[in-house]
Amino acid sequence: MxxxxxxxxxxxxxxxxxxxxxxxxxxxxxxxxxxxxxxxxxxxxxxxxxxxxxxxxTRDDLITTLITDVYTALVDDAEAARDRVPESDPGGRVLAWGQAVRTWALANPEGFRLIYGDPVPGYQPPPGGAASEAEHRACAGLTGLVAAAWPRASALQGGDYAWSDFDPALVGQVQAEFPGLPPAAVALALRVWGRMHGLIALEIYGHLSPLAHDPEALYAAEMRDLIRSLGL
The missing domain is CATH 1.10.10 (Arc Repressor Mutant, subunit A)
Structure with missing residues (x-):
């Protein structure tokens, strides 16, 4: 009993x-x-x-738990979508990742706003932890998408970059997981992230719907252009 x-x-x-x-x-x-x-x-x-x-x-304990849950759920969905596409189709894996992020964001707009939009005033995140782990997984996933396109994408990557241009923790992670990948590839991965999230953020915050009747078609076109820009 x-x-x-x-x-x-x-x-x-x-x-x-x-x-x-x-x-x-x-x-x-x-x-x-x-x-x-x-x-x-x-x-x-x-x-x-x-x-x-x-x-x-504390309230910060609750916020940390929310961020951890939300970020982990997002990365789980993106990784699962990517892994359903064979590695021999790197362009398809980019598209799958981007579409999974949009699908998840539309189903979880509050979660998207929590991790990518509105900062919680006064919130102090703890060092490390599961939320950081999920963020690192997301970063590694995006860098992996670029690594699969490198060096074809290198000709399209403008600008000179050094490792000192990026956060040391990010640099250590990239160098450990993708040895030989240059800092320019990290810059490109961040740009890929920006292109994937830009239209999603406009849609989640209600800026896109008054202007475009089919945000899904706009996003698909942006992802196809992104894939072409990577030489895929």
């Missing part, structure tokens, strides 16, 4: 934690990042402030 009781308690805790995170994202969607407070969530759930602190000790 005691084991069964603990199991029920564990299930209740998981469900309550899930509800806290869902309400936090909804509050952000309705009132912006400032609206995410543990007290506001407690009121929504009919909980006391003390009770909710047993789930998340």
């Amino acid at each position: 005691s084991e069964q009781t603990m199991s029920r308690r564990a299930r209740l805790r998981v469900e309550t934690t899930r509800e806290i995170k869902e309400i936090a994202l909804r509050l952000m969607a309705e009132g912006g990042p400032d609206a995410i407070t543990l007290r506001a969530i407690a009121r929504e759930m009919g909980m006391t402030a003390g009770a909710i602190y047993s789930y998340f000790a």
Whole structure:
């Protein structure tokens, strides 16, 4: 009986934690990042402030958990879409990654805004952790897409770059995972990221829909142009 009781308690805790995170994202969607407070969530759930602190000790703990969950879900989807395309089709893998990011963002606009848009005032992220791990996976995935196009794409990459132009942690990761890839390829990977996310951000924030009746077609055209620019 005691084991069964603990199991029920564990299930209740998981469900309550899930509800806290869902309400936090909804509050952000309705009132912006400032609206995410543990007290506001407690009121929504009919909980006391003390009770909710047993789930998340601080608001920053909650934000960190949200970012970790959101970023990991996004990268999982992008990697899965990419890996369904054979490595012999690098252009198809670029397209699959970009389309997966857009599909995920449209299904999770609050999550997209949390990790790529509105900063949460006063939030102090912890060093390292799962959120950083997911971010590193995203960076490695994008760099891998460029690496597959290199050196064909090198002729289209303007500008001279040195490793000192980039964050040391990023440099260490790229050099470890893609030995021999030059710093110009990192610059290109960042540009690829910008092109993938630009139209998505306009769409998520409502700037695109008043101007274009088919944002999906615009995005597909942008991805095809991106693939051509990589020499694929």
